[in-house]
Amino acid sequence: MSNAITLSALTAWVREFGALIDTHKDELTQLDSAIGDADHGINMDRGMAAVLAALDGEEFPSNAALFKKIGMTLVSSVGGASGPLYGTFFLRFGAACGDAAEVDPEGFAKAMRAGLDGVVARGKAEAGDKTMYDALAPAVDALDDAIASGSELRAALRAAAGAAESGRDATTPMLARKGRASYLGERSVGHQDPGATSAALLMRAAASALG
Amino acid sequence: MSNAITLSALTAWVREFGALIDTHKDELTQLDSAIGDADHGINMDRGMAAVLAALDGEEFPSNAALFKKIGMTLVSSVGGASGPLYGTFFLRFGAACGDAAEVDPEGFAKAMRAGLDGVVARGKAEAGDKTMYDALAPAVDALDDAIASGSELRAALRAAAGAAESGRDATTPMLARKGRASYLGERSVGHQDPGATSAALLMRAAASALG
Amino acid sequence: MKKLINDPGDVIGEALLGIEAAHPDLAVDHTTKVVYRADAPVSGKVALVSGGGSGHEPLHGGFVGPGMLDAACAGEIFTSPVPDQMLAATKAVDGGVGVLHIVKNYTGDVMNFEMAADLAAAETGVDVASVVIDDDVAVQDSLFTAGRRGVGTTVIAEKLAGAAAEQGRPLSDVADVVKAVNANGRSMGMALTSCTVPAAGQPTFELGDDEMEIGIGIHGEPGRKRVPLAAAREVAAMLVEPILEDLPFNRGDAVIAFVNGMGGTPLIELYLMYNEVARIMNGRGIEIARSLVGPYITSLEMAGCSVTVVKVSDDMLDLWDAPVNTPALRWGV
Amino acid sequence: MKKLINDPGDVIGEALLGIEAAHPDLAVDHTTKVVYRADAPVSGKVALVSGGGSGHEPLHGGFVGPGMLDAACAGEIFTSPVPDQMLAATKAVDGGVGVLHIVKNYTGDVMNFEMAADLAAAETGVDVASVVIDDDVAVQDSLFTAGRRGVGTTVIAEKLAGAAAEQGRPLSDVADVVKAVNANGRSMGMALTSCTVPAAGQPTFELGDDEMEIGIGIHGEPGRKRVPLAAAREVAAMLVEPILEDLPFNRGDAVIAFVNGMGGTPLIELYLMYNEVARIMNGRGIEIARSLVGPYITSLEMAGCSVTVVKVSDDMLDLWDAPVNTPALRWGV
Numbered sequence A, B: 001m002s003n004a005i006t007l008s009a010l011t012a013w014v015r016e017f018g019a020l021i022d023t024h025k026d027e028l029t030q031l032d033s034a035i036g037d038a039d040h041g042i043n044m045d046r047g048m049a050a051v052l053a054a055l056d057g058e059e060f061p062s063n064a065a066l067f068k069k070i071g072m073t074l075v076s077s078v079g080g081a082s083g084p085l086y087g088t089f090f091l092r093f094g095a096a097c098g099d100a101a102e103v104d105p106e107g108f109a110k111a112m113r114a115g116l117d118g119v120v121a122r123g124k125a126e127a128g129d130k131t132m133y134d135a136l137a138p139a140v141d142a143l144d145d146a147i148a149s150g151s152e153l154r155a156a157l158r159a160a161a162g163a164a165e166s167g168r169d170a171t172t173p174m175l176a177r178k179g180r181a182s183y184l185g186e187r188s189v190g191h192q193d194p195g196a197t198s199a200a201l202l203m204r205a206a207a208s209a210l211g
Numbered sequence C, D: 001m002k003k004l005i006n007d008p009g010d011v012i013g014e015a016l017l018g019i020e021a022a023h024p025d026l027a028v029d030h031t032t033k034v035v036y037r038a039d040a041p042v043s044g045k046v047a048l049v050s051g052g053g054s055g056h057e058p059l060h061g062g063f064v065g066p067g068m069l070d071a072a073c074a075g076e077i078f079t080s081p082v083p084d085q086m087l088a089a090t091k092a093v094d095g096g097v098g099v100l101h102i103v104k105n106y107t108g109d110v111m112n113f114e115m116a117a118d119l120a121a122a123e124t125g126v127d128v129a130s131v132v133i134d135d136d137v138a139v140q141d142s143l144f145t146a147g148r149r150g151v152g153t154t155v156i157a158e159k160l161a162g163a164a165a166e167q168g169r170p171l172s173d174v175a176d177v178v179k180a181v182n183a184n185g186r187s188m189g190m191a192l193t194s195c196t197v198p199a200a201g202q203p204t205f206e207l208g209d210d211e212m213e214i215g216i217g218i219h220g221e222p223g224r225k226r227v228p229l230a231a232a233r234e235v236a237a238m239l240v241e242p243i244l245e246d247l248p249f250n251r252g253d254a255v256i257a258f259v260n261g262m263g264g265t266p267l268i269e270l271y272l273m274y275n276e277v278a279r280i281m282n283g284r285g286i287e288i289a290r291s292l293v294g295p296y297i298t299s300l301e302m303a304g305c306s307v308t309v310v311k312v313s314d315d316m317l318d319l320w321d322a323p324v325n326t327p328a329l330r331w332g333v
Ligand SMILES: Nc1ncnc2c1ncn2[C@@H]1O[C@H](COP(=O)(O)OP(=O)(O)O)[C@@H](O)[C@H]1O
Pocket: A032, A036, A037, A039, A040, A041, A043, A044, A079, A080, A081, A082, A083, A085, A119, A122, A123, A124, A125, A130, A131, A132, A133, A178, A179, A180, A193, A194, A195, A196, D078, D079, D080, D107, D108, D109
């Protein structure tokens, strides 16, 4: 496995995600003010701070062990909608990554798909509901396509991050059907979804830490 | 009694006071905002509106009957500090005016003094306490002096109104010792007393309606 | 002005309609604006009448009922009721053994209740006693001034006196209970925002985003001083320390501790404040025997709180624990 | 941000310290942030666990006690608690005959309670049932959306279910009580102002001096629509009419009517609103059998109110009247 992604690279990805959340937390909360309850940045930052603290100094034997820790930490520290959703994403991602201490690009893409399926299983969101799904799903599709068509990991991750960002931007005109934004009905139109925004950061972190 | 004040002139005085209160009610409330509870104008206006309504269409046999009605109406409709104080003022004023249907300038001055004594009996204010007393007392003194020295009623009432206004202005630098303003301690300094302001209107009304 | 009202002139009358509709145990005389126990007069029981300006709800109307007040007179917003109201209430609730007027020390309240008592003496044979509450340590006490305001201790006094009356104690004893609560109770309040008298239409005072008022009363009036915004633990110290030093309260004293909301401050902050207050008291070895946390004597929608501490005897604790059944305080029944 | 707090990150922990100090009948686990009846578990009684984001006080911690909840899990401000909290509470309160989770319908609350129930099934032998409250008529109900929010009906459901559990009814029956209350309860809310999440530091939304939000929830979020400020009687119509039409409520129905304050609105305005609400119901021939007026399910310091109407059977009225002893609702004991 020449171009395998190591456990420490995966850890770097999660750390980078935490750093991006920290930098963007006010923006995420701001977006959630408009169509939610003004806490998405606060929630994600509390969760990722807990994750980074949990990673510090601890050694993990495998992908599965690392991401179980990450997922459980998010579930136990975030609450709200994003806690179970991101928690489930990482738990499923880790389980699919397996008990090795590295994963090849195909395996990484499969694990991302498993994570996405976990989000759907938990939250029942569909395309166009104006949720994090609308950023994650195109990203996972783009990753699959790129890797299937033989792209390098670096290019594939950039394509995925770009797709996530386009997906995030596409949430703006959507009328929300899931999450708190759905309570606003027509008034949810014209605002970017906070969860799609944090999901795009997750993909951008992958592109910069793993690419 | 050539220059006697008739019952209808006395009524006109009270009506003029009501009209002045109506015009100045926001200012009185504003003054009470600074050192009280923002209701002196509202209180006086409620009271004087009730008084004017009570006078409408009713005939009074005597000074005493007219001012008993006015005083009782104020007591029953104003509340707060100003209700009992102005109510007592008019009750005592009327009793001192006697059962005739007119009063001469000396009698008027004596009745004003009786009203002032009523305010003191009810509220225990002393000179310099920063209350309506500080406008009323100099006015009654000036009225007495002018009439004793043979001034015409018109001039005497103008002197009294002027003295009330000087007394009102003199409340600004005072540190309040009575009423709500006293709770502010040093912070009451630098604000004109609302009750002294309405009392000056009472004297100004006398000068314009009786002079 | 953002309020759930119709016409500013109708606020009190319409709120009284709501109180009457929501509480079948109460009766409201809409002409005189007095809230009564529906079963008043209670024969053989000393009757308690209180009242004051409106805008302090639940005080006093929310404290009418068995174990507390027999009648509450509702004045205009922040304006003492008129003597006619107290007189009507006094006549209506007398159960043959006298009526106690519980008066908060404001010039207007004192004078109007005085006139009512004079009228009651002149017009009726009812035995009327009056006690004035003046517990606010923010105000310098002095013989030459209007003295201290009556604030939070009023709630505790009405509860204890109500229980004493329910036990059948005579008028002078019930009056003594109020005097004892007042002698042993001290309060101090603060505001984060002003409030708006409906008829005035704008806030009574302006306060910067980084300022607060310390030593306020309950009429939306500015306080003793304006200071920079501070953390809850500093605010608690600013309120509790003057209280504890004033009586003074000493190590080993048993007290009722009451953290009151001014109307616009949510319960979560009041509990946080209570934690700070209790911490200070514990540090001084003062035993909080009972507590009360919530908006009970308010100043319309003002944000802020007040703290009241009452030193209590065993008898006073028994009176506190006795059954009470009012809209705002209810237990044991 | 003007709040009586210390550090925005410590608000909930410190408020829980205050709740514990003020209420000797409650026990607080500060690690998991769960408020318990001090005497939990009550053997042989179905246990009730609820919880949700903080900032809605007294909901839910103020409803813990005999006759109502056994435990309440406190999440961060406006954020559902995490499954660990519900799991710990479920284990601690089980009296051997099962635990009912009362969940307000928000994506976060539903998912976290679901995970907790899964964990409880995996880790314990405790019989767990869950009921979701979704009573907010401001939200269009649909199979393809998150559905309606859970708001004011929650308070009534927790009271009635608590009484049913106290009577010894089995888990499925207690769950049925909550379902019946939810099926027969409808709510709608409005805001005059926004509120500020302490960690966010600024109001969630801006509202002009002459505007209000209709169809808000309880998380400081904007509502269904923004309209010009209106008189209380029009506001009452905007809230009550959609409620009455939705169930629908009919002439002759007996109901519990609940006018709730959002946190920053004073009681005098809530009573005035109650008068308007009762007037509309009377006009429609709907009988208000019981009422509740006050801030019971709040949104921090938001000014505004909500109306909840629950159609009740005689059994439900008996459950309402049954004794309850919690910080926020107490009678019969
Ligand atoms: N059912 C769902 N499926 C997927 N994502 C969802 C769902 N519901 C909400 N979300 C996402 O969660 C985000 C909000 O997260 P957050 O603000 O942390 O939680 P909460 O709504 O509980 O306050 C939304 O912007 C949306 O992207």
